[in-house]
Amino acid sequence: MSDDTPIPATHDIGGLARFHCTPVEHDEVPPDGFGRKVDALRQVLAQKGLMTVDELRRGIESIPEPEYFALGYYERWLRSITALMIEKGHVQKDVME
Amino acid sequence: MAAPPRPDSLALLDRLMAALEAKGIVTEAEIAERQANTDKASPETGARMVAKAWTDPAYRQLLLTDGKAAAEAMGVSMAGAPPLGVLENTPTRHHLVVCTLCSCYPRAVLGYPPNWYKSFAYRSRAVREPRAVLAEWGLNLPDSVEVRVVDSTADYRWMVLPMRPAGTEGWDEARLASLVTRDALVGVAVAKPA
Amino acid sequence: MSDAPRFAPGAAVRVKDDWPERRGPCHIRTPHYIRGRRGTIVRPLGAFANPEDLAFARPAPKRTLYHVLFEQEPIWHEGKPADTIMVEVFEHWLEEA
Incomplete structure (x- = not known):
C-alpha cells in the first residue's frame, strides 16, 4: 500500500504488516469459564432485545488501540457489553469501578 | 497461548x-x-454434514444452496442463527475462511471458534499470505490450485465442503465423518487421508 | 432499499473509496483493503438490516448484500496470479466499474 493510504480502524487488521512475521499459534485450548460466561451473557442480553451483535462490535471497535491489542478476546467483549449496559441505562456507571 | x-x-x-x-x-x-x-455445539455436526454430502447427491445440493436447511435436516436447531453458506473445494479451488474484522464463525455447526481463528496473526495474515499460513500448518497447495480466501464480513457464516479423500469408496457416513476435521471445515487443512 | 438487486452475477464493480472512520464514530463491515478496488459480483446473498445503523440502535433499512470476488495480487502485490479473495459487501458500498 502507498504512503497516502488512510490508516484503517484498529480492528480492521486484514493484511496488517505488524503481524506479517507472527506465526499462527495452534492454540486449541477451549474457552475458559470466564469466556464462556461472557459469551452466554451476550446471547441472553441479545435474546431479551437489550443489545445487538452489531452494537457489541461497535463497542469492541471503540476500545483504544493499546487496550484492544492487550486485552483477551472475551475481555474485549466484556468491556463492550458493560459500556453498552451503561449507555442504555440498564446499570450505573459505578459498575466499572 | x-x-x-x-x-x-x-x-x-x-x-x-x-x-x-x-x-x-x-x-x-x-x-x-x-x-x-x-x-453442546461441536465440529462433529459439520463433519456429519460433509460425510452425508459425500454420499448423498441430493443432500449435497441442499448443503451448497442452503446450508441452514441442510443443518436443520441433520436435526440441528438453527433458530436465530445467521444464514450458513457452504463453499465447495474442487481439484482446482481451495477455500480458506477468515474474519479479518472480528471473529465471525459458523458456531451452530462448528462450536466455539478456536483461539487461533480469533488471533490477530490469523486475522491479518490469512487474507494476505494464505499460502504461507497454510504451508506453516503443513498444507502445500500447488500453483494450479486457486486459493480463494473468504473474508466473513457480514451476515453469513461460511463452512468449507472439503474434497472426499481417495480410497473411501463404500465407506459409511460415520466412517467418512471421522476424516473431516474442524480445520478442514475452515479450510486450513484438507480432509484426512483414508 | 430491499428492492431487486442492482448488480447481477458477473457484473464489474468498484468498492467506494470512502473512509467514514476518519469522519467520526461509525461501524462498517467493508474491510480497508478492498476500498477503491475493482471486483466481480459472484451473487447477491439477500437483503439484511444495515449493520451501520444496527450498531447505533438506529432504524436499519435492509440493504442487498453481495459476494464480491477480488484478485489477491493487485491488492497485496504478492501471491499467485489466480488466487482470489471473496468478501461480503453491501450494495451501498458498490458502484459500477
Missing part, C-alpha cells in the same frame, strides 16, 4: 452480573443454561 483473564476483568464480570441481577434483567441460572446449550 491466550493469556488468562486479568483479575480486574473477573471482578468486572462479577459486578456487572450482580448489577444486572439486581435490576431483574438476567439471572445466573439463565446464563448457566445458555452456556450449557452453547457448549
Whole structure:
C-alpha cells in the first residue's frame, strides 16, 4: 500500500504488516469459564432485545488501540457489553469501578 | 497461548452480573443454561454434514444452496442463527475462511471458534499470505490450485465442503465423518487421508 | 432499499473509496483493503438490516448484500496470479466499474 493510504480502524487488521512475521499459534485450548460466561451473557442480553451483535462490535471497535491489542478476546467483549449496559441505562456507571 | 483473564476483568464480570441481577434483567441460572446449550455445539455436526454430502447427491445440493436447511435436516436447531453458506473445494479451488474484522464463525455447526481463528496473526495474515499460513500448518497447495480466501464480513457464516479423500469408496457416513476435521471445515487443512 | 438487486452475477464493480472512520464514530463491515478496488459480483446473498445503523440502535433499512470476488495480487502485490479473495459487501458500498 502507498504512503497516502488512510490508516484503517484498529480492528480492521486484514493484511496488517505488524503481524506479517507472527506465526499462527495452534492454540486449541477451549474457552475458559470466564469466556464462556461472557459469551452466554451476550446471547441472553441479545435474546431479551437489550443489545445487538452489531452494537457489541461497535463497542469492541471503540476500545483504544493499546487496550484492544492487550486485552483477551472475551475481555474485549466484556468491556463492550458493560459500556453498552451503561449507555442504555440498564446499570450505573459505578459498575466499572 | 491466550493469556488468562486479568483479575480486574473477573471482578468486572462479577459486578456487572450482580448489577444486572439486581435490576431483574438476567439471572445466573439463565446464563448457566445458555452456556450449557452453547457448549453442546461441536465440529462433529459439520463433519456429519460433509460425510452425508459425500454420499448423498441430493443432500449435497441442499448443503451448497442452503446450508441452514441442510443443518436443520441433520436435526440441528438453527433458530436465530445467521444464514450458513457452504463453499465447495474442487481439484482446482481451495477455500480458506477468515474474519479479518472480528471473529465471525459458523458456531451452530462448528462450536466455539478456536483461539487461533480469533488471533490477530490469523486475522491479518490469512487474507494476505494464505499460502504461507497454510504451508506453516503443513498444507502445500500447488500453483494450479486457486486459493480463494473468504473474508466473513457480514451476515453469513461460511463452512468449507472439503474434497472426499481417495480410497473411501463404500465407506459409511460415520466412517467418512471421522476424516473431516474442524480445520478442514475452515479450510486450513484438507480432509484426512483414508 | 430491499428492492431487486442492482448488480447481477458477473457484473464489474468498484468498492467506494470512502473512509467514514476518519469522519467520526461509525461501524462498517467493508474491510480497508478492498476500498477503491475493482471486483466481480459472484451473487447477491439477500437483503439484511444495515449493520451501520444496527450498531447505533438506529432504524436499519435492509440493504442487498453481495459476494464480491477480488484478485489477491493487485491488492497485496504478492501471491499467485489466480488466487482470489471473496468478501461480503453491501450494495451501498458498490458502484459500477
